[in-house]
Amino acid sequence: MNWRQRLGAFIGGFDAGQHHRRLRGFRATRAHxxxxxxxxxxxxxxxxxxxxxxxxxxxxxxxxxxxxxxxxxxxxxxxxxxxxxxxxxxxxxxxxxxxxxxxxxxxxxxxxxxxxxxxxxxxxxxxxxxxxxxxxxxxxxxxxxxxxxxxxxxxxxxxxxxxxxxxxxxxxxxxxxxxxxxxxxxxxxxxxxxxxxxxxxxxxxxxxxxxxxxxxxxxxxxxxKLAPAIVKLFLLDQYDDAELDRKKVAAMYAMFVTSPAPENPLAPAEDEDAPAGVEISPGQIVRLDPGEDVTVGQPADSGATYEPFQYRTLLQISAALGIPYPYLANDMVKGNFSNSRLALIEFRRRVSAWQHSVMVWQLCRPV
Known part of the structure; x- marks a missing residue:
């Protein structure tokens, strides 16, 4: 820390320019x-x-x-x-x-x-x-x-x-x-x-x-323009894939059969060609051997936080990209007329500015 930084820390001033504990890990580059x-x-x-x-x-x-x-x-x-x-x-x-x-x-x-x-x-x-x-x-x-x-x-x-x-x-x-x-x-x-x-x-x-x-x-x-959102888009995609795969694997287990412990647990099965599981069909009556019990598989739900977490993450991605949330996610359920109208007006202002300063000035006019 040079003398200017020490002086700034001593007299106060802008919190954003301080080097105290809360900003110790905030090392912004000065590169162009x-x-x-x-x-x-x-x-x-x-x-x-x-x-x-x-x-x-x-x-x-x-x-x-x-x-x-x-x-x-x-x-x-x-x-x-x-x-x-x-x-x-x-x-x-x-x-x-x-x-x-x-x-x-x-x-x-x-x-x-x-x-x-x-x-x-x-x-x-x-x-x-x-x-x-x-x-x-x-x-x-x-x-x-x-x-x-x-x-x-x-x-x-x-x-x-x-x-x-x-x-x-x-x-x-x-x-x-x-x-x-x-x-x-x-x-x-x-x-x-x-x-x-x-x-x-x-x-x-x-x-x-x-x-x-x-x-x-x-x-x-x-x-x-995707740069501020690349990390969140990639991680959210991985999270969704993991959640979907977890639900798929859990749904594959229809039931579990519990049998009493055999006298010799290391002994091989009597019929090596017998199927590993029990096939079931609608209305089927299954007879169990003495001591066996059936437990129906109950896959865990995604939880009440899954959709709110997705929504907040997509809002951050929407802000990073400058694209209104309904346009990004094709989700019109959460919006009403008033807030959708406000988002559309702001988006149109950004679009109009970009059209004039970039597309029209740089491409259309030279052509």
């Missing part, structure tokens, strides 16, 4: 978010994607976020005064939106939805602007290629041949402007794509759209 992302970003993204593939609450949160932030698309409105020119531009725009996806899987509005899902899962997504030849048969010779966050290596750092600095795969000029991105040619985790692993290509920043929702100043790369 970029250093934290460099160390933990790949693991966070991998765990977030795993949860979305395997956890019902996680996938529901992602789909709810995409449906509310994008829906069927954020669409522009032309302000051109000339009616004929306006109709021509509108015709070209509608034709281009159908051809916008370089993979041919969806249209421009579908790309918006996929972008919203990727930003929620990985914290960021990239679009490469691909200009096409006139002979490619497109109405407008321009397409967008979606690149997931893993395509830009976090560990890529150093100095480029032109003297620019490369940080986390992004090349900056001498005044801090982004001038290029150094992408992998192939996804590092896709073993089905043949080719040279680790090969990197430099793409000018003018051809790249980086969609990201930074939470700290100077942040270069994104962090999954």
């Amino acid at each position: 978010v970029n250093a934290l992302i460099a160390g933990s970003g790949p693991d966070i993204t991998a765990r977030a994607r795993w949860l979305v593939r395997n956890n019902g609450y996680a996938v529901n949160a992602v789909e709810s976020w995409a449906a509310n932030t994008v829906g069927d698309g954020i669409k522009p409105i032309s302000k051109i005064g000339d009616v004929a020119r306006k109709e021509e531009v509108q015709r070209l725009w509608l034709a281009w939106t159908d051809e916008a996806d370089a993979e041919g899987l969806t249209d421009f509005y579908g790309l918006q939805r996929r972008a919203a899902r990727e930003v929620f899962m990985a914290g960021e997504v990239f679009f490469r602007i691909r200009t096409r030849r006139a002979g490619d048969g497109l109405t407008v010779p321009l397409q967008l290629q979606m690149l997931p966050a893993e395509m830009l290596p976090l560990e890529q750092a150093g100095t480029a041949a032109n003297g620019n600095v490369i940080r986390q795969g992004i090349e900056f000029d001498r005044i801090g402007r982004r001038v290029a991105y150094h992408f992998f040619r192939r996804h590092p985790g896709d073993s089905t794509d043949p080719g040279l692993a680790g090969e990197v290509v430099r793409v000018p920043a003018s051809e790249v759209i980086h969609v990201i929702d930074p939470v700290e100043g100077g942040q270069l790369r994104g962090v999954s």
Whole structure:
């Protein structure tokens, strides 16, 4: 403890800045978010994607976020005064939106939805602007290629041949402007794509759209929105699996037969091929040998605390994700009109802010 800390402890002040017994185990890092992302970003993204593939609450949160932030698309409105020119531009725009996806899987509005899902899962997504030849048969010779966050290596750092600095795969000029991105040619985790692993290509920043929702100043790369809830989602999933398995095993035991102790407990059974248990059927009358007794299995209930515990845990997960509890759990029983309305209004404010500052500003306007 240096002299400033000793002085602060002596004169009091902010409890949050003290180092007394209650906060002795609270050791917050002073590292910048970029250093934290460099160390933990790949693991966070991998765990977030795993949860979305395997956890019902996680996938529901992602789909709810995409449906509310994008829906069927954020669409522009032309302000051109000339009616004929306006109709021509509108015709070209509608034709281009159908051809916008370089993979041919969806249209421009579908790309918006996929972008919203990727930003929620990985914290960021990239679009490469691909200009096409006139002979490619497109109405407008321009397409967008979606690149997931893993395509830009976090560990890529150093100095480029032109003297620019490369940080986390992004090349900056001498005044801090982004001038290029150094992408992998192939996804590092896709073993089905043949080719040279680790090969990197430099793409000018003018051809790249980086969609990201930074939470700290100077942040270069994104962090999954699932990050604050990953631990609780995983542990709650394990708890539910253990509870379900316990109930399943307990329900398998229909009854227990108690027999008197044999004279020789080590003696083998008379009939080695006899079944280990007694099969029962509805209305069956079972005759027991003298001294035998039957006890019906009574599996223990989950207890009165199971549902309240789940509810409180899901509320914490809901707050961490910024998704209202009914949307996260598809549980409309606990809500009434008033509190559901309040939650919906707050959620819509968050969605509107994100639409303007991220989706519209970073993707729609450049396009």
